[in-house]
Amino acid sequence: MQDLEELYQLVVERKKNPRPGSYTDYLFSKGLDKILKKVGEESTEVVVAAKNNSKDELKYETADLLYHLMVLLVEQNLSYDDIKEELAKREGLMSTTKDRREIEDL
Numbered sequence: 001m002q003d004l005e006e007l008y009q010l011v012v013e014r015k016k017n018p019r020p021g022s023y024t025d026y027l028f029s030k031g032l033d034k035i036l037k038k039v040g041e042e043s044t045e046v047v048v049a050a051k052n053n054s055k056d057e058l059k060y061e062t063a064d065l066l067y068h069l070m071v072l073l074v075e076q077n078l079s080y081d082d083i084k085e086e087l088a089k090r091e092g093l094m095s096t097t098k099d100r101r102e103i104e105d106l
């Protein structure tokens with residue numbers, strides 16, 4: 001079993017201890033622009049999969065995107081806890097927006 005945090009930790013481990021032939025090492029060696037390109041590509045593939053109404057494709061592309069996002073976070077020295085903290089801050093936000101004026105189409 002591998003959850004997102006375990007995947008993040010695996011990427012951290014690869015950065016600390018590069019392993020020959022590892023795709024993660026390949027991304028780190030190419031640098032930020034390559035990682036950003038992959039995040040962009042994989043994001044687009046998620047959009048296309050959803051438009052194709054294909055759950056299998058969406059599942060596959062989402063896993064690809066999450067992996068590349070974890071590589072980006074590690075490259076940028078953002079910890080997994082940073083993201084968890086940000087998400088935690090948002091808990092309960094719904095209740096504070098219930099009186100918001102309806103969003104109108106332009």
Ligand SMILES: N=c1c2ncn([C@@H]3O[C@H](COP(=O)(O)OP(=O)(O)OP(=O)(O)O)[C@@H](O)[C@H]3O)c2ncn1[C@@H]1O[C@H](COP(=O)(O)O)[C@@H](O)[C@H]1O
Pocket residue numbers: 002007010014019021022023024025038063064067
């Ligand atoms: N989750 C993933 C994961 N998802 C996608 N990918 C790789 O992402 C690449 C995306 O495929 P593409 O066709 O878009 O890219 P490509 O043509 O192979 O290469 P480029 O476009 O980047 O040049 C594939 O090579 C996949 O193997 C991943 N590679 C690794 N992981 C995880 O990271 C762990 C460590 O992997 P290594 O670093 O390779 O040991 C693995 O055990 C997995 O758990």
